[in-house]
Amino acid sequence: MTTDAIRIPRRRPPRAVAGSILKHAGLIALSIVMIYPLIWLVVSSFKPNDDIFRDLSIFTTDLTVENYVNGWNDLQHPFGVFLLNSTVLSVGAIIGNLVSCSLAAYAFARLRFRGRNIYFAIMLATIMLPFQVVLVPQFTIFKELGWINTFLPLIVPKFLATDAFFVFLMVQFIRALPKEIFEAARIDGAGHLRTFAQITLPLMIPALATTAIFTFIWTWGDFFGPLIYLRIPDIFPVSVALKGFIDAQSSSDFGSMFAMSVVSLIPLFIVFLVGQRYLIKGIATTGIK
């Protein structure tokens, strides 16, 4: 696989060097195009409101944190409230997914029981099911339970492994673990609960990390769920709160809107920096997003 490491360095002909320089120049240019909007967003969020569209350049010395101060208090509540709500939703979803998906994954990957293949096929199919087809009855259930304007509709399903994608991710991971470990555990007399809790879980920490990271990113960014279930500003997550800036754009306070957009992206960026390894491995092994 990795013969690159032992490949003997050869002197490269000038044409290859020129080609390589050209390739890097193209890639760097593309990198700039890709990242430019983000940089522009960050720089603009530090510009005085009047300057944002008058001077589009990202090179400026006239910087201020005024937008952050204004934006933080621009909506019905300080922006910290929305950050907190998003955090609570994300933590709830992460715990739910970790617990329920790992249980299901263990069953699918390690246990032999009646109907396993059929359930497994159903589980895989639900990954591809457009959620709109279950949307109306789900909403009705939560409405009848009196769960509208609570976090429950957004968290409780996670405890029932409705994010089948992660079950699949963990199944893939458990299957790749050496069989001898499970064999040894069985011979030592460990039951399934023990094998799961003391052997499998510690070994699948990378898969759990990937799950936690993706759950965080998706929950943090989720807009549709909060939009239909959360109708009062006290419990808005950042995604829906940001919408408030668009609704109220008569004031055209772009600075505040940009500043709070940046604030909402910071956690994603941190996760990207810290968890990149797991993210890339996660999408590479399961083949979706």
Added chain:
Amino acid sequence: MSSLGELRSLALSARRTGPRVKEKHPDNLAGYLFLAPWLLGVVVFTIGPMIASLYLSFTDYNLLKSPLTNPPDWIGAQNYLDMFQDPAFWNSFRVTIEYVIVSVPLQLAVALALALLLDRGMRGLPFYRSVFYLPSLMGGSVAIAILWRQVFGKDGIVNGFLGWFGVDAPGWIGHPDFALWTIVILHIWTFGSPMVIFLAGLRQIPDMYYEAAEVDGASKARRFFSITLPLLTPIIFFNLVLQIIFAFQTFTQAYVVSGGTGGPADSTMFYTLFLYRTGFLEYDMGYASAMAWFLLLVTAAFTAVNFWLSKYWVFYDD
């Protein structure tokens, strides 16, 4: 292997084994206990609601009336008939199809091209991969959609750039002919995640194939068309199928870019946005359920056609 690949091989093995040998199920109790949360979830939140929404699509279910105290009336296929005679419905359908068939192949083509360019121990790979991947991590967020409104606005950076060349362009977001294409570009901008999948696929192609080809004197182009591309086709195919399914459900970008209206002139009224407005703003949940089932049928049809076409271009090693 992707979830779709797994499904395919399950279906194949079910076909192959023929009359089933009686299997042993030594872990029945443990199996069902471990699976209990998922089983409950799939019944309560997936299969049950699917059946219910199929039923509701034949009723006049209104969001404001509780179905428990005030059961919705059966109105036969009326919702479907209304839907098929509703120009607004067909508009949202057309907008979405246009978006799907343009943005998905384009995004995958860019992703594939970049993956091929970056492949095989290229210097700086981790850096480029990170830079290209970052947008796909944030692309679905409201903040990025807000940014997009300004980037393609009348005074945004796109027009600022065009201004250097003396082009006086309109506000793309506010123009019915262009607004949809800004969302297409947003989708292409997030090519990083399929690119990472392609990179992983490329890495799985055994080096010995290339070595053997080199010994046989195969040219670089020949190696690409006879080894790399065929072995990559299953991954391209699975990506295509899944991205199409997901692209049909695009909501956030359309909502934010249009400020929730689907405008200008309904040019960004995506299918799911129209469904949302019908069900949750006009309270017509029967109609919304009918739309949801039609969406399921359309995505299933697209998937079936994809599978049928795959016979002609997808190469399976198994």
